[in-house]
Amino acid sequence: MKDLLRPDLPFRLNGRLWMEGPDDRFMGIGRLELLEKIQEFGSISKAAQAMQMSYKRAWDLVNSLNQQARQPLVSTQTGGRRGGGAVVTAEGQQLIMEFRAMQARFQAFLEAETQRLAE
Amino acid sequence: MKDLLRPDLPFRLNGRLWMEGPDDRFMGIGRLELLEKIQEFGSISKAAQAMQMSYKRAWDLVNSLNQQARQPLVSTQTGGRRGGGAVVTAEGQQLIMEFRAMQARFQAFLEAETQRLAE
């Protein structure tokens, strides 16, 4: 493989992994990071801001996640002391853990293939 | 994982794999299929047509491939009996084989992860 590539350019292997339902994506690296930010800030809008994403997009993603899950993964409330907020549920936390683990195994796969590539 | 998902919807794991240079993608499943179609038809325009892709897009992809390769992966000629045509070079064929093999290993990874998912 290496002998096919221009030697003056640095090439690397990359990839994406996701879970999908019949007509919508369910989980991917972007949604994973969003869930983690919501957990960190307790707010969809703050999470969106931190990811430089519009609130609408973030909300749509959360909605899509919740619609496809058996139990809500993010629970929200409007009004109140801090204006409202969002919490990642126990189920959401489980999803974060399991998908993070899958991502880690995928990274390992990519690194193994990158080794092969150098041959 | 399975217990988090709506039981009435069929979910599946999916993914993409690609090689990239500093400012351009080099190889991916789309380019792989395009190379295979060019090999099949001996023509960029026929390959594009078969993939329901505009000729310009197909040509741009071929150009990008050739620019980043040490040796041309597709060689073309204009005019002549059949109006011209395109041939996948030996190097191009090697790329097809190696990337196909990598894709196969990726599929195996996806299936292994899908097993895990069902637990």
Place this chain on the structure above:
DNA sequence: TTGCGTTATATTTTCAAAAATACAACGCAA
């Protein structure tokens, strides 16, 4: 009761990627 910072939602605007369109050059064959 007013202000604040959220969630929730609809609508409009922007942007970039792809497609569509147009056309010149090429070289063989009729």
Place this chain on the structure above:
DNA sequence: TTGCGTTGTATTTTTGAAAATATAACGCAA
């Protein structure tokens, strides 16, 4: 020498996704 089906290239148009914008509802606190 004309026509044909390519490659090669520029320009315009379309399209779809995301951002931007706007606004209501909510519920606590000052």
